[in-house]
Amino acid sequence: MSRSVPSRQPGARVLDAALVLIVCLTLVWLALRLDRLDYHWNWSLLAGAFWRAGSATPGPLLQGLFTTVRLSVWSGLLALVLGTLMALARVSPRPFRRMVGTTYVEVVRNLPPLVLIFLGYFFFGSQLAAALNLQERILALPAWGQNALSLLLGPPGQFPELLSAVLVLGLLEGAYITEIVRAGIRSLEPEQWEASCALGLTRGQQLRHVILPQAMARMLPALTGQFISTVKDTAIVSVISVREATFQATELSAATYQTFEIWITVLALYLLLSGACSLAARRLEERLARRNGPLNRTGAL
Template sequence: MIPKRVKATPADLILLGGIGTVGTWLLYQAFLSADYHWNWQAMPQYLLRFDAQSGHWVPGLILQGLLVTLRLSVWAMLLALVMGALMGLLRTSCSRYWRMIGGGYVALIRNIPVLVWIFIFYYFIGDRLLPALGISTGNMRPDMPMAGALRLFVAAPSRAPVFISGVLALAAYEGAYITEIIRAGIQSIDKGQWEASAGLGFSRGQQLRYIIFPQALRRIMPPLAGQFISTIKDSAIVSVISIQELTFQGTELMAATFLTFEVWFTILVIYFVICLACALLVEHIERRLKRPSRAH
């Protein structure tokens, strides 16, 4: 079915004109009226710079922070998917005991401010959990085995413990929201699907694996992808525990150079481009999922 074209009304044009006027005025105030000397020519070196010693172009401080943000977001989302899938299954379990555990996890995380949660996890949970797992600053040395892979996929060995702590804290926080996405997806499947599969002799595990979850996956994929975008933005909060991601590098660079507006506008554009690219990818996935499959 071809969607109908929506025509712009006079009210829409007036609204767009008002938004354009306000935006133009804000840009005028920022770039012309404000008593601020812009220095954009200083910014490229903080994205890419030429290292005379190695003879190669190397990432600047902002690009280094971006790479840390992407690593942090990817690892946190992968762990959050595991936590969310497990707790989502508990939330839809037939056992009241398991439902209480899943519900308690969601209620605890979702009703704590994320900043408070990061501090609690870093100083009270991660500070005890990571050394018990053998992950500490004393054990992470530059000459340790797999140091190169650790530096590439996680962080420098000396920074790995705080990075892992930030990943776990962020994953636990995002996992609570993924739990509810998966719970809602499973419960959105008609009860007749459960009854029909039970009548065929399927166990509950087989029902979830072969009947329910494949149908729920089509419904939960778009919100899961949207949650990944939120994870990228929420990753900025771990700058408070000195993880050198994009926001942390922006704060340090602003304090050192006093290029306040240039630094934060650059970081704003970077976040916008990344999140917009993910949003367009989500939109493409939604169209693919809504497209009827062709019979072969």
């Protein structure tokens, strides 16, 4: 039986219109104030920031955008794997596994991200990478190997910094994904466990074939939000000189003194990345809903 959606009250419509009018007036006021600033706008410099003049080489902002995408993808994948493993540990019937998962979540979520960034950089980037001669081994690779590393992670000359950034970001975001996955697993009805157990499935088979597929469909919106948070959190690794979008924007604004143009452009780039992630997740959610039908709503086995 379908439910009728109640129409909005006239008072709510008037309030919405008033809020829209206030926002528009505020934007107009800000535009007028900016026009009175003692500031010389120069949007033409952004052409060189994206593409170097006279060549097809990407400029600093475009290189920073590529680095941000690489960091987001690799740290997001690492966080998903780590978070899923720790979530399975947290719902495990074995006390030691639950203790490991809980300790990981509580420690990471209660530490400042900047502290973990510095610890990861000085431990891995400076100590462990030097002990393993990582930089020398990378530079000793043939040209095709260095090109592959440049495409996948970034310039080989900055590989220790980039790898430490990926590890720390994956560790940070994994703690939050752990709770998302755990909540998704706990949201399933107990009958799902009972029915799959009655079929003779082991606990690993239950999780792989019955529990996790249904839980992932329910967790998709929350996982999308966390991945968008990962995209934004990549800005913090600029403090260890990883040349992502924020670091490149900082150097450009210091060199050109065109602060507004550069940072407005960087803001638009982050909005573009976040919007693309949201749109992709929405399409995936709609496809899963069409394929599974009532499965995502009722949780039927």
